[in-house]
Amino acid sequence: MNETAGLAHAPRLASNAGPKMSARDVHVFYGTTEALKGVSLDITTDEVIAFIGPSGCGKSTFLRCFNRMNDTVASARVTGTITLEGEDVYAPTMDVVQLRARVGMVFQKPNPFPKSIYENIAYGPRIHGLARSRSELDGIVENALQRAGLWTEVRDRLDEPGTALSGGQQQRLCIARAIAVDPEVILMDEPCSALDPIATAKVEELIDELRGRYAIVIVTHNMQQAARISQKTAFFHLGDLVEFGDTRQIFTNPRETRTKDYITGRYG
Ligand SMILES: Nc1ncnc2c1ncn2[C@@H]1O[C@H](COP(=O)(O)OP(=O)(O)O)[C@@H](O)[C@H]1O
Ligand SMILES: [Mg+2]
Structure with a gap:
């Protein structure tokens, strides 16, 4: 295959100075209901971050802040700051289509376009002008x-x-x-919840292979999955980020009572 085909082959420029994305004091309101209550967190490229917590605690709401998917919810209002490589994601000058290419998203239910396998992959690179010829596009699709x-x-x-x-x-x-x-970041919202155990294992393996090249954030209600695939875990409860740390520490030695109660199955 053609080694120069498209950006997907280009070595990523090292950008070790600081996190890939940062959230600072992020609040999200749906109408007057506050679903996220002032959350700060950094996302770096060298690790998979898992978001865990009981249903309705704000995991998806927070995840969707990073690529402005909440813009599509009429009642949603986001305050605070989210940056990508230091650039304000909510700045009026931000091109949201470009942002969502840089910060990609995978949803709970697989949602391929009603098109061919080839076109599902080729669509994005084509609209973003990443290929100069059909053979380059073929290379990007294969890659x-x-x-x-x-x-x-x-x-x-x-x-x-x-x-x-x-x-x-x-x-x-x-x-x-x-x-x-x-993309630079891939956000996944319970990507395995509609899959059987074998398909789940394949996606988990894939996430592990992608680690390091992309910053990956995965929402999961499955604590075993979080423990298997993430290096950092964030535990949310009622719109608060209760605890964020190394996955091993969160699961073996949580600092907060609420985290401990959740991982020991006291609620959830
Ligand atoms: N589109 C929406 N409109 C109104 N309320 C919403 C909407 N989406 C989520 N919520 C509310 O915000 C809170 C957090 O939801 P969500 O982020 O989906 O939680 P999680 O992903 O942790 O299950 C819940 O109380 C939920 O009912
Ligand atoms: Mg959710």
């Missing part, structure tokens, strides 16, 4: 599918609809689609 661990399964059926794949394959297709535009 993204390779990285998502899906290439050998779909190489002979690229013209088939993405929706014809199994659920686990569809989710890896959605991850490949996010990767194809060479």
Whole structure:
């Protein structure tokens, strides 16, 4: 395959100075209800961060702040600061389409476009002008599918609809689609909750392989999953970030009573 095809091949410039993204005192309101109550957190490229906590505690709400997905919710209002490489994500000058390519998202339910497997991947690179020719685009598509661990399964059926794949394959297709535009951050909101254990294991393996190249944040209600795949864990409760630290510490020696109660299954 062509080694110069598209940005996905370019070595990423090291940018070790500071976090990839920062949230400072972020509040989110839905109408008058405060769903997130002043959360600060840094996201770095060398680790997977898991967001855990009981249903309704604000995990998805917070995750969606990082690529302004809350903009699509009419009643949502976000205050505080979120930066990407020091740049204010909520600045009026921010190009939200560009932002969502740089900060990609994978949802709970696999949502391939009603198009071919090839087109699912090619769509983003095409609208972002990442390929100068069909062969470059082919290279980007192959590379993204390779990285998502899906290439050998779909190489002979690229013209088939993405929706014809199994659920686990569809989710890896959605991850490949996010990767194809060479994001810096990948946000995943319970990406395995609709998958069976084998498909889940494949996605977990994939997340581990992607670690280091992309900053990855994953919301999960599955504490075993958080323990398996993340290096840092953030525990949320009723809109507060209660505790954030090394995953091992959070699960073996939590500092906060609320964290301990949650991981020992007292509520949740
Ligand atoms: N679109 C919305 N409109 C109004 N309230 C919402 C909306 N989305 C979430 N909420 C509320 O915000 C709180 C946090 O929800 P959410 O971020 O989805 O929690 P989690 O992902 O941790 O389950 C909940 O009380 C939920 O009911
Ligand atoms: Mg959620």
